[in-house]
Each structure stands twice: as C-alpha cells, then as structure tokens.
Amino acid sequence: MELKDKLVSSFMAFENQIDVDTSVHDIRSEAIKIFEEKGFPTKKEEAWKYTSLNTLLKNDFSVFPKEEVALDFKDIKKYFIHDIDSYKIVFIDGVYSSHLSETTHEGMDICLMSAALHKPKYRPVIDNYFNKVAKTDDSLTSLNTAFSKEGAYIHIPKNKAVDKPVQIIHFATGNEAAIMLQPRNLIIVDENSHIQIIERHQSLTENPVLTNSVTEIFADKRAVVDYYKIQNDVQSASLIDNTYISQQRDSNASVHTFSFGGNITRNNLNFYHKGEHIDSTLKGVTIVGDKQHVDHYSLVHHAQPNCESHQDYKGIYADRSTGVFNGKIVVDKIAQKTNAFQQNNNILINDKATINTKPQLEIFADDVKCSHGCTIGQLDEEALFYLRTRGIPEKEGRALLMYAFANNVLESVKIPEVKRRINKLIATKLGVNLGFDL
Amino acid sequence: MLTIKNLHAGVEDKEILKGIDLEVKPGEVHAIMGPNGSGKSTLSSVIAGKEEYEVSEGEIYLEGEDIGELAAEERAHKGLFLSFQYPVEIPGVSVTNFIKTAINESRKAKGMEDMPANEMLKKIREKAELLDIDRKFLSRSLNEGFSGGEKKRNEIFQLAMLEPKLAILDETDSGLDIDALRIVANGVNKLRSKDNAVVVITHYQRLLEYIVPDFVHVLHDGKIVKSGTKELALELEAKGYDWVKQEVTA
Ligand SMILES: Nc1ncnc2c1ncn2[C@@H]1O[C@H](COP(=O)(O)OP(=O)(O)OP(=O)(O)O)[C@@H](O)[C@H]1O
Numbered sequence: 215m216e217l218k219d220k221l222v223s224s225f226m227a228f229e230n231q232i233d234v235d236t237s238v239h240d241i242r243s244e245a246i247k248i249f250e251e252k253g254f255p256t257k258k259e260e261a262w263k264y265t266s267l268n269t270l271l272k273n274d275f276s277v278f279p280k281e282e283v284a285l286d287f288k289d290i291k292k293y294f295i296h297d298i299d300s301y302k303i304v305f306i307d308g309v310y311s312s313h314l315s316e317t318t319h320e321g322m323d324i325c326l327m328s329a330a331l332h333k334p335k336y337r338p339v340i341d342n343y344f345n346k347v348a349k350t351d352d353s354l355t356s357l358n359t360a361f362s363k364e365g366a367y368i369h370i371p372k373n374k375a376v377d378k379p380v381q382i383i384h385f386a387t388g389n390e391a392a393i394m395l396q397p398r399n400l401i402i403v404d405e406n407s408h409i410q411i412i413e414r415h416q417s418l419t420e421n422p423v424l425t426n427s428v429t430e431i432f433a434d435k436r437a438v439v440d441y442y443k444i445q446n447d448v449q450s451a452s453l454i455d456n457t458y459i460s461q462q463r464d465s466n467a468s469v470h471t472f473s474f475g476g477n478i479t480r481n482n483l484n485f486y487h488k489g490e491h492i493d494s495t496l497k498g499v500t501i502v503g504d505k506q507h508v509d510h511y512s513l514v515h516h517a518q519p520n521c522e523s524h525q526d527y528k529g530i531y532a533d534r535s536t537g538v539f540n541g542k543i544v545v546d547k548i549a550q551k552t553n554a555f556q557q558n559n560n561i562l563i564n565d566k567a568t569i570n571t572k573p574q575l576e577i578f579a580d581d582v583k584c585s586h587g588c589t590i591g592q593l594d595e596e597a598l599f600y601l602r603t604r605g606i607p608e609k610e611g612r613a614l615l616m617y618a619f620a621n622n623v624l625e626s627v628k629i630p631e632v633k634r635r636i637n638k639l640i641a642t643k644l645g646v647n648l649g650f651d652l
Numbered sequence: 653m654l655t656i657k658n659l660h661a662g663v664e665d666k667e668i669l670k671g672i673d674l675e676v677k678p679g680e681v682h683a684i685m686g687p688n689g690s691g692k693s694t695l696s697s698v699i700a701g702k703e704e705y706e707v708s709e710g711e712i713y714l715e716g717e718d719i720g721e722l723a724a725e726e727r728a729h730k731g732l733f734l735s736f737q738y739p740v741e742i743p744g745v746s747v748t749n750f751i752k753t754a755i756n757e758s759r760k761a762k763g764m765e766d767m768p769a770n771e772m773l774k775k776i777r778e779k780a781e782l783l784d785i786d787r788k789f790l791s792r793s794l795n796e797g798f799s800g801g802e803k804k805r806n807e808i809f810q811l812a813m814l815e816p817k818l819a820i821l822d823e824t825d826s827g828l829d830i831d832a833l834r835i836v837a838n839g840v841n842k843l844r845s846k847d848n849a850v851v852v853i854t855h856y857q858r859l860l861e862y863i864v865p866d867f868v869h870v871l872h873d874g875k876i877v878k879s880g881t882k883e884l885a886l887e888l889e890a891k892g893y894d895w896v897k898q899e900v901t902a
Pocket residue numbers: 663666668686687688689690691692693694695704737
C-alpha cells in the first residue's frame with residue numbers, strides 16, 4: 215500500500231485510540247481531508263521543484279510506534295548540549311520519555327502536547343492557538359495536524375525570562391524497520407517574556423526515518439524567542455520541518471538552522487508579522503556532502519509598518535550534495551518603512567554538487583528598504599594561497615576559509631555553549647582542527 | 653640563502669619570467685626594481701610556490717635545498733615569507749586567530765607542540781608594539797576593510813611573528829604614509845640578522861633609504877637586465893627605466 219493510502223486509512227484508527235476533544239477533532243478531520251486531496255507534494259509543484267520525496271516515500275514506514283524503547287542517558291548524552299542546565303523534552307520513537315526529560319509547571323508550562331490537547335484546563339489555549347498560524351492548505355502540515363498527538367507544549371506567561379534554555383530532542387531507535395514521526399509543537403510566549411529553544415532530531419540506527427514536524431510559535435508583544443535547530447542526523451533520516459511564527463508588535467524572533475546531516479532535509483520556515491516594530495531573524499549554515507539534500511524554503515510576511523527582517527544563509531556543498539534556497543519576502547502595501555535583508559551565499563566544493571537559489575521579493579509598499587543577494591562560488595584560491603604562504607596547509611586552509619565563510623552566521627547565536635557546539639560540528643564536518651579555540 | 657638559476661615561468665602559452673638568476677646570501681638585502689608588468693610579483697609568487705604559474709625551466713634553492721617541487725606551505729615551513737603587494741581579505745578570521753593558526757601549523761610541521769598561550773600573547777603584544785599596531789586592530793577580520801597602509805603594516809606584523817629566514821617584500825612601501833613607512837622599515841630592520849635575508853621589491857628609492865640594499869637589480873620583461881649597488885637605485889630614480897631598456901636593446 216502506498217504511504218498516502220496507509221496514512222489516510224489509519225486515520226480512523228488513530229482518532230479512535232485517543233479521546234477526542236471536539237474542536238481538535240474537527241481540525242484533524244478537516245486536515246486529513248486536505249492531505250487526502252493534495253497528497254504528498256511532487257516536483258510538479260513550484261515549491262517542490264528541486265526536492266523529490268519519491269524515493270523516500272517508497273519506504274514502508276510504520277506510522278505508529280509499536281512498543282516503547284528505553285534509552286540510557288549515557289548513550290545519548292552527546293546529542294544534548296549537556297554542559298548547560300536546561301529543560302528537556304525528549305521523545306523516543308515519538309513517545310515521551312519522562313526519565314530523560316525535565317519539564318516544569320512552575321509558573322510556566324514546559325511540557326507535553328498530549329497533555330495540552332487532552333486536559334480541559336488547556337482547552338482555552340488550544341482553542342486560541344492550536345493550528346492558528348500553521349498553513350491549513352499545506353498538505354504536509356495538514357498531514358501532521360491530522361495526526362497531531364505528541365510534541366512539546368510550551369506556554370510562558372507574561373514578564374518572564376525563562377531561566378534556562380529548553381532542549382527538544384527526538385530520538386529514533388530503529389525499533390521499527392522504517393518509521394514516520396510527526397511531532398507537533400506549540401510554543402506560546404506571552405508579553406515581554408523570553409525563551410531560548412534548541413531542537414534536534416536524531417536517529418540512532420541506519421533504519422529509515424521520516425520526520426514531518428510542525429511547530430507553531432506565538433510571540434506576543436515584546437516577547438523574545440530564539441530558536442536553534444541542529445540538523446545533524448544520520449544518512450538514512452529525513453526531515454521535513456514546518457515552522458510557523460506569529461509575531462506581535464515589538465517582538466523579536468530568531469531561528470538559526472544548522473544543517474549538517476541527514477538524507478533529505480526540508481525547512482519550511484514562515485514568519486508572519488501582526489504588529490509594528492517587529493524584528494525577525496532567519497539564519498542558517500548548511501554543510502553537506504555525499505548525496506545529502508537540504509532545502510530551505512522561507513517566507514517572511516511583512517504585513518505591518520516599521521518592521522525588520524534579517525535573513526542570512528550560508529551553504530557549503532561537497533560531493534554530489536544538492537541544496538535549495540528559496541526565500542520569499544512579501545511586503546504588504548501598508549507595511550511602509552520595512553527593512554528586509556536577505557543574503558544567501560554558497561560554496562560548491564565539487565563540480566558535482568549543485569545549489570538552486572531563488573530570492574522571491576513581492577513588494578507592494580513604496581517606502582521600504584529591501585536588499586537581497588545570492589552568490590554561488592568556489593573557494594577563493596587567491597585567499598587559499600595567502601594562507602598557505604603563511605604555513606597553513608592546504609586542507610586546513612580550505613577548512614579555515616569555509617569556517618570563516620560560515621562563521622558570521624554564528625555571531626548572532628546567543629547561547630555560548632550552542633555556539634561552541636556548532637563551531638565544533640563545523641570543524642568536524644570540515645575534518646580539521648583549526649588550531650585556535652572555537 | 654636563496655639561489656635562483658635560469659628560472660623560466662609563465663601561464664599557459666605566455667612566458668612571464670624569461671631566465672632569472674639571483675643569489676641572495678645570509679645577512680643581505682636585495683632590492684628588485686623594474687617597470688610595471690616586468691614580472692616582479694610573478695617572481696615572488698613563483699618563489700613562494702603559487703601553482704598557477706608553471707615553471708618550465710630552472711631551479712629555486714633555499715639554503716641549498718631545491719624547493720621547486722614543494723607546496724607553498726612547505727616553503728613557508730622552511731622559512732620563506734612573502735609580503736603581498738595586494739594582501740587578501742579574509743572576513744570571519746581575526747588577525748590574532750590567523751597568526752596563531754599560522755604559527756602553530758608551522759610548529760606542527762616541525763614536530764613541535766603548539767606555542768603556549770601566554771607565550772603567544774606576549775609575542776603578539778611585543779610585535780604589535782614594535783609596529784605600533786593598536787590591539788583592537790588584532791581582533792578585526794584579517795585585512796577586511798583595512799586601509800592600504802594597514803594591510804601593509806599587517807603583513808609586516810605577520811613577518812615579525814613568523815620570523816622567516818627569507819622575506820620577500822612586494823611593494824610593501826606603496827600605500828604607506830611617511831610615518832608608517834619609517835615604522836615598518838624600522839620593524840624590518842630590527843628583525844634583520846646575519847642569518848636571514850630580505851628581498852624588497854619597490855618602485856621608489858625612499859624605502860631603500862631606510863632598508864639599505866646591498867644589491868639592486870632591475871627586472872625588465874622577465875629578465876634581470878642590470879644589477880648594481882644602492883647607487884643604481886638613485887640612478888634609476890633620476891633617469892627612469894628607459895636608459896636601462898635602451899642598454900638592453902642596444
Ligand atoms: N596569472 C596571470 N595570467 C596572465 N597574465 C599574468 C598573470 N600573472 C601575471 N601576468 C602578467 O605577467 C606580467 C607581469 O606581471 P607582474 O604582476 O609580475 O608584474 P609586476 O612587475 O609585479 O608589476 P607591478 O609593478 O605593476 O606590480 C604582466 O603583464 C601580467 O599581466
């Protein structure tokens with residue numbers, strides 16, 4: 215049976231196994247209809263022109279985990295940013311792992327989506343926020359919505375700076391021959407509150423994994439949300455990340471995406487402005503090789519005056535890897551005095567690697583500052599020669615140049631341990647020790 | 653120290669260096685002058701090991717060892733240094749991190765441990781002082797947005813840090829104001845000893861008043877057409893290159 219049919223036909227069974235709140239039930243039923251109608255996206259769609267899910271979807275993914283697997287912290291410690299104190303929401307094959315997690319209900323909720331969806335006390339919040347910023351006509355988002363059951367639920371009340379970062383980590387154990395995971399996160403940051411979140415998906419075996427994740431983030435007035443996505447999964451794991459961010463006035467939201475691994479990685483990242491003086495930051499470093507494929511598909515919708523967005527993606531593609539950058543900026547007619555910057559720079563290490571980069575600017579206001587630039591190049595041989603005349607060997611020189619190329623994206627990373635970890639991952643990825651402290 | 657024998661080099665079908673002979677002994681300063689496009693920078697790049705140029709004939713020896721087949725970094729490890737006419741900008745790497753990497757890579761190549769951090773810091777401070785370089789400058793990205801003069805001064809800072817046996821300074825004086833020229837020349841002179849040597853490429857006599865050459869060579873159309881002592885530089889300054897060219901064609 216094709217994966218689509220399998221999913222559609224298992225929807226009833228899925229709905230029956232959970233006790234259903236009516237409003238969520240309606241949303242789910244509507245969502246499965248959309249998915250049934252649209253199916254998985256194909257290369258015929260403009261938005262998926264360069265990313266094919268065909269081969270991936272031939273796997274016989276099981277769509278519900280069968281049994282729970284326990285993991286020992288010492289075996290997976292390295293996937294955490296473990297040198298900082300943090301809240302942790304950990305899932306194993308889609309199932310919440312309480313012994314690896316550290317959640318809280320003290321003065322804020324950093325807990326589980328399953329609880330939020332089912333406990334009556336969360337009903338008003340769910341009614342207000344669940345599936346309210348996610349794109350309801352998008353097939354993969356709808357698929358996730360239809361099966362939404364588990365994930366992170368975070369609600370920070372007003373005037374609170376969360377004392378430590380939150381790590382959301384999904385492990386796949388290979389307990390199933392092939393597994394499809396559909397985490398659903400809801401993050402609500404009320405007025406003048408601050409939060410930092412680190413998200414990671416990690417498969418522990420070579421068994422195929424397909425994750426179709428949806429995260430909805432609501433940043434209220436003056437809220438500050440910093441989100442770090444560490445994508446360094448094994449070759450057999452693919453990720454479709456759908457992140458939707460709704461920002462109220464004077465809020466500041468940033469998403470840094472570090473894509474170093476995985477089979478197919480698609481990041482659908484969407485920012486919607488609901489007030490003035492909003493700041494949005496989208497940054498990414500992609501370093502891939504082999505036959506890896508990374509697709510960044512972003513939207514910043516400037517719908518109000520006096521807002522800013524800063525987008526900067528760097529990509530280094532080796533071997534036969536492929537990349538896509540599609541950055542759409544929409545500036546509505548009323549969104550005067552918008553400052554929107556977009557930059558996408560790429561280095562191809564090998565002539566078999568490819569990148570398709572396409573800025574899409576739709577600007578309807580006249581008093582705006584928008585700039586965009588994209589470059590595709592090789593490493594600067596002149597610079598490499600310069601380094602070599604100073605005694606830096608070719609391999610290290612190349613690495614240093616690539617490191618330097620990606621480096622400025624890290625400047626805006628606010629958690630030093632995350633910065634250090636990413637630096638390390640970059641160095642590992644480039645296969646060198648850079649000779650100075652990272 | 654440096655011996656070049658009948659060096660021919662060029663790109664694809666174009667020969668740029670057409671048979672160069674040069675002998676630089678320890679403790680000496682040689683100046684190379686010559687009109688634009690005569691091959692001065694090409695010569696320094698070929699000595700430094702730029703692969704873009706093909707050496708069709710001739711040899712280059714550093715301290716008696718044929719370095720013609722060595723990679724640029726290996727030549728650097730053997731004590732060769734080139735101060736670039738046009739230093740390259742490398743955004744994202746600070747001057748300090750760059751120099752640390754360079755020093756430690758050279759040490760690694762010699763089987764030495766990394767330089768201890770405090771020793772490194774001390775050395776950086778000392779050399780920065782010697783060249784009157786502001787500390788803030790050292791944390792900036794390498795050459796990025798540096799003024800012409802700052803770039804040149806930074807080249808000499810690297811020279812001071814790396815302490816090479818043979819330094820080739822390709823138009824280090826161009827872009828420097830009078831004070832900077834004095835500071836930089838002074839820095840170079842402080843680093844000189846009976847065991848190392850300097851080749852300065854310049855268009856102007858001015859630099860040679862500070863870094864006094866033992867020999868002056870005139871490069872023209874890929875060949876050294878005239879060699880002499882420091883008086884030759886004065887003569888060139890007064891008469892231009894035409895008389896040298898005429899002598900050659902005559
Ligand atoms: N990579 C190259 N490809 C083609 N031509 C080259 C290349 N490098 C140098 N040349 C040519 O070789 C000649 C010598 O150049 P070079 O830069 O060595 O001159 P120079 O003596 O340093 O001049 P200047 O005084 O202007 O610095 C010039 O005609 C130059 O255009």
